[in-house]
Amino acid sequence: MIRAESLTKKFYGDKKTADKTAVDAVSFRVKTGEVFGLLGPNGAGKTTVIRMLTLQTRATSGQIYYDGENIAVNPRLVKSLLGVVPQQVNFDMDLTVGENMELHGRLHHLSADTRKKRIDELLDFVELKDTVGQNVRRLSGGMKRRLLIARALIHRPRILFLDEPTVALDPQVRRRIWELIRRLAGGGTTIFLTTHYIEEAESLCQRVAVLNRGRLVALDTPKNLCQNLGAWTVEWNGVAGREYRFFPAKAQAADFAKELASEGSIELRPTNLEDAFIELTGRREGL
């Protein structure tokens, strides 16, 4: 459905700041109907990728295709296919929940009847029907996130982009949002999400791309990312803190662990996506 080829974004500095390549020759495909995750530490370039894919900013170089057609050919048509849940909440804070939805419906040129029907349906879907007349300021963080999702769906996009959909939310609210995303995916919407929560990617995404300092360092299923590293992990307290070693087979890992026996606190366990993420990005921040 989406094909990105050698996508690059440079931000040019001035006298005080250097030029910055935020996204560096990144290529990938997103298949119709999949939940695709873009994972990376803070500043890796995730939002910049979404902004290019959703035509909010122009790539410095590289190409983007939707269903085989370059986005430059008919940007308006491409925009009508996609919905965006931004990283920053950007409602009109002086308006009510219903009015914010209404405004978005008008931006998409929906008729009054369609707007009314969809606003009802979508507020029901995200369980915010009772708040329709409330000022958006009064919503909690989790409610605002859900409203962002409802708003992004008003024109029934075929693909929904979610930039850190659960950042700063408590675990229960996070799970409710995951449920919404699963229901959308189950209904056939293609999902492209960014996150730095490993368990979010593991639980929702069929495939995960890992971005580090603007470069794509891996793209695979969560399971393969772990297996490529070695399906079994031995971790122990080494001289420089916690140390990790990865093995393709449990028996090999067990042999290695036995040799370490004198060092105490050794753990033998299946490799998880967090191990793969740390190995690939070499960074722990954002976890």
Ligand SMILES: Nc1ncnc2c1ncn2[C@@H]1O[C@H](COP(=O)(O)OP(=O)(O)OP(=O)(O)O)[C@@H](O)[C@H]1O
């Ligand atoms: N408009 C801009 N002008 C200059 N630099 C920018 C601009 N937008 C982003 N950057 C830089 O590009 C890099 C990537 O930023 P981006 O917001 O895409 O990262 P991110 O992966 O979304 O990070 P986070 O997890 O913090 O949201 C960062 O170093 C950032 O400072």
Ligand SMILES: [Mg+2]
């Ligand atoms: Mg971001």
